[in-house]
Amino acid sequence: QKEVEQNSGPLSVPEGAIASLNCTYSDRGSQSFFWYRQYSGKSPELIMFIYSNGDKEDGRFTAQLNKASQYVSLLIRDSQPSDSATYLCAVRTGNNRKLIWGLGTSLAVNP
Amino acid sequence: DAGITQSPRHKVTETGTPVTLRCHQTENHRYMYWYRQDPGHGLRLIHYSYGVKDTDKGEVSDGYSVSRSKTEDFLLTLESATSSQTSVYFCAISEAGGRSDTQYFGPGTRLTVL
Numbered sequence: 054q055k056e057v058e059q060n061s062g063p064l065s066v067p068e069g070a071i072a073s074l075n076c077t078y079s080d081r082g083s084q085s086f087f088w089y090r091q092y093s094g095k096s097p098e099l100i101m102f103i104y105s106n107g108d109k110e111d112g113r114f115t116a117q118l119n120k121a122s123q124y125v126s127l128l129i130r131d132s133q134p135s136d137s138a139t140y141l142c143a144v145r146t147g148n149n150r151k152l153i154w155g156l157g158t159s160l161a162v163n164p
Numbered sequence: 165d166a167g168i169t170q171s172p173r174h175k176v177t178e179t180g181t182p183v184t185l186r187c188h189q190t191e192n193h194r195y196m197y198w199y200r201q202d203p204g205h206g207l208r209l210i211h212y213s214y215g216v217k218d219t220d221k222g223e224v225s226d227g228y229s230v231s232r233s234k235t236e237d238f239l240l241t242l243e244s245a246t247s248s249q250t251s252v253y254f255c256a257i258s259e260a261g262g263r264s265d266t267q268y269f270g271p272g273t274r275l276t277v278l
Contacts, residue, residue, distance in 0.1 A: 099267075151209055
């Protein structure tokens with residue numbers, strides 16, 4: 054069974070700090086990795102994707118992928134109260150259109 | 165929401181009644197998906213479509229059927245709703261091709277089956 058695991062949290066960080074969110078996956082054939090943000094009562098929205106080992110930066114967000122260790126992480130720099138949400142990790146394996154989703158990590162940024 | 169609408173946005177129905185949810189996109193994307201999201205289970209794929217009249221089952225397809233007669237519309241039908249189908253339903257779309265192919269979500273439909 055292919056799995057994607059995330060710590061459910063809540064992860065609490067002070068405003069201005071770096072928030073670090075982690076995701077592990079079981080299938081070594083996984084090729085693409087996605088981070089989504091979901092505010093309470095809203096739909097998931099894409100933050101960024103990554104498919105090569107290493108770091109990918111987009112504004113305050115950095116995704117880090119380590120295929121050997123089978124984990125992907127999301128760093129949020131200068132965290133803001135507006136970043137408080139649930140962060141979902143999703144993984145695509147092979148040529149399959151389907152995504153395997155983690156249950157999400159709840160992040161609270163305290164002013 | 166990347167040109168995706170869902171209707172209705174909220175619905176309350178009774179056990180045993182048929183229910184149809186509609187997803188409409190203006191992006192001309194080939195792939196469309198129906199998910200349900202429940203506490204403790206996360207997002208689970210119900211059905212997806214890879215073209216007009218081309219659909220396939222996801223991991224929780226029992227009790228659901230879908231149809232896609234036009235590129236822009238993807239319908240999800242609960243033939244006889246049950247209380248276990250109370251959930252939030254999301255439609256998503258994606259273009260075909262590449263490792264960066266990304267799914268974009270509609271606003272969701274909250275369905276309550278009494």
